[in-house]
Amino acid sequence: MEIVYAVLVLGALAALFGLALAVAAKAFEVKADPRLAQIQSCLAGANCGGCGYPGCGGCAAAILSGKAPVTACAPVGAEGAAKIAAIMGIEVASGERMVAHVRCNGGCDAQKNFEYRGVSDCLAATKVCGGDKNVCRYGCFGFGTCVAACKFDAIHINERGVAEVDREKCTNCGACRAACPRKLIDAVPYKQKVFVNCSNREKGPGVMKVCARSCIACGMCERTCKFDAIHVIDNVAVIDYDKCRNCTMCAKACPRSAIEPIPTAEERERFNAAQRAAKQAAAEKAAAKAAQSDSAAE
Amino acid sequence: MSVTTLLTIALGAILTNNFIFAQFLGICPFLGVSKKIDTAVGMGAAVTFVMGLASAVCYGVNALLQAAGLAYMQTVAFILVIAALVQFVEMFLKRYVPALYTALGVYLPLITTNCAVLGVALLNVQNNYNFIESVVYGITGGLGFLLAIFLFAAVREQLEFADTPKAFEGFPIALVTAGLIALAFMGFSGLQVW
Numbered sequence: 001m002e003i004v005y006a007v008l009v010l011g012a013l014a015a016l017f018g019l020a021l022a023v024a025a026k027a028f029e030v031k032a033d034p035r036l037a038q039i040q041s042c043l044a045g046a047n048c049g050g051c052g053y054p055g056c057g058g059c060a061a062a063i064l065s066g067k068a069p070v071t072a073c074a075p076v077g078a079e080g081a082a083k084i085a086a087i088m089g090i091e092v093a094s095g096e097r098m099v100a101h102v103r104c105n106g107g108c109d110a111q112k113n114f115e116y117r118g119v120s121d122c123l124a125a126t127k128v129c130g131g132d133k134n135v136c137r138y139g140c141f142g143f144g145t146c147v148a149a150c151k152f153d154a155i156h157i158n159e160r161g162v163a164e165v166d167r168e169k170c171t172n173c174g175a176c177r178a179a180c181p182r183k184l185i186d187a188v189p190y191k192q193k194v195f196v197n198c199s200n201r202e203k204g205p206g207v208m209k210v211c212a213r214s215c216i217a218c219g220m221c222e223r224t225c226k227f228d229a230i231h232v233i234d235n236v237a238v239i240d241y242d243k244c245r246n247c248t249m250c251a252k253a254c255p256r257s258a259i260e261p262i263p264t265a266e267e268r269e270r271f272n273a274a275q276r277a278a279k280q281a282a283a284e285k286a287a288a289k290a291a292q293s294d295s296a297a298e
Numbered sequence: 299m300s301v302t303t304l305l306t307i308a309l310g311a312i313l314t315n316n317f318i319f320a321q322f323l324g325i326c327p328f329l330g331v332s333k334k335i336d337t338a339v340g341m342g343a344a345v346t347f348v349m350g351l352a353s354a355v356c357y358g359v360n361a362l363l364q365a366a367g368l369a370y371m372q373t374v375a376f377i378l379v380i381a382a383l384v385q386f387v388e389m390f391l392k393r394y395v396p397a398l399y400t401a402l403g404v405y406l407p408l409i410t411t412n413c414a415v416l417g418v419a420l421l422n423v424q425n426n427y428n429f430i431e432s433v434v435y436g437i438t439g440g441l442g443f444l445l446a447i448f449l450f451a452a453v454r455e456q457l458e459f460a461d462t463p464k465a466f467e468g469f470p471i472a473l474v475t476a477g478l479i480a481l482a483f484m485g486f487s488g489l490q491v492w
Contacts, residue, residue: 009366013359013375017382024386028393124459 044075050173075171105197107160149179221250319483324414338451346440353436
């Protein structure tokens with residue numbers, strides 16, 4: 001008999017709590033916007049965090065509340081953004097496709113001042129006297145913290161020991177940018193072909209010693225550029241991607257092979273010859289002009 | 299009951315009889331959500347809240363069971379209370395404090411299965427605490443949990459970069475660390491309040 005009593009009391013207690021919860025659920029109901037689930041289904045679903053929100057759910061909520069643009073999810077691209085815009089009932093501002101790019105090309109050409117044998121992680125390496133490449137305090141370690149961060153298999157350590165982005169696979173989610181302890185990774189337009197692959201902000205002579213492929217802020221590129229698109233800022237050349245026309249003249253002018261695409265010896269020779277010829281022509285012209293003004297004065 | 303009694307209970311729950319390091323209750327979330335200090339503190343705060351509330355409600359339920367002569371059903375009834383309570387807290391927070399709700403995230407429903415919460419309810423009965431003592435024990439027990447998980451998370455964040463032997467990587471070294479912190483907490487065992 002007692003067992004029946006126990007079951008009854010406990011059952012009653014459970015029923016009471018159940019009822020209270022049911023009432024509370026109605027009383028405290030939060031109406032979820034049906035668009036939330038729709039938007040979330042349009043997102044990449046990788047929870048990469050590239051949008052800056054905690055996972056795809058957070059991003060969907062931010063888009064819904066208008067805090068994030070419909071293009072917030074880089075991985076789904078323009079197509080996905082258009083779908084989300086349709087759900088939200090707004091026009092999508094079409095953005096140019098961007099990809100990540102690593103601003104270092106030093107790798108095996110950068111000097112090491114000791115051999116680092118710790119955890120194969122860039123952040124860990126920075127904790128040991130600034131890392132084995134602390135001769136250059138700006139370069140890529142090549143331990144692949146960004147590779148591990150990438151959910152799309154789009155960044156790898158190349159044969160030179162430097163992280164390199166696979167532009168076709170890259171979705172510009174920003175995970176590698178956040179992971180890199182040296183902040184070497186930029187977002188660049190997909191169409192862009194010319195890059196300065198050095199980030200060392202030290203003065204020329206110092207940089208020259210630490211890495212064979214480094215920007216020494218000589219300004220050759222700046223003088224060569226016809227479009228005012230490359231400038232030496234803080235001792236490192238920076239390309240203005242809005243102005244750059246991808247003519248690759250700066251890459252050919254760079255004496256340190258710090259600008260991609262690195263010219264072949266033949267290309268460089270031809271470029272130098274052209275520069276010499278142009279200089280000679282300018283000198284001749286100036287001389288002729290001087291002679292002319294001389295004769296006019298007489 | 300005096301202030302001294304309450305102080306003794308509080309000090310006991312936080313330091314000498316810390317739920318994690320001395321009584322080994324609530325080890326699951328302690329190990330599960332202690333990788334980052336932020337989430338660890340969030341979890342600790344949520345557990346503190348639920349433990350305080352559970353102590354209060356379970357005191358009433360226990361009185362009811364005692365009156366009905368069903369004291370042996372405590373455990374089942376307490377589990378019921380805690381589960382319902384956590385559900386209720388979740389609904390309440392979602393409606394009125396959405397910021398805290400999103401901050402706690404998945405850890406909130408997980409508190410249901412935290413044995414420190416059930417432990418505090420059962421210990422209250424075992425120690426014959428009255429209502430106020432129960433609530434104080436619940437809240438300070440939660441604070442002890444918060445302290446423990448915070449310390450442990452702080453150590454674990456540093457451990458990430460330690461050169462651990464291969465066989466000790468991950469959980470083994472975390473368990474060793476937990477043991478060492480527990481040893482350190484044994485140092486409080488001589489603590490007394492006059």
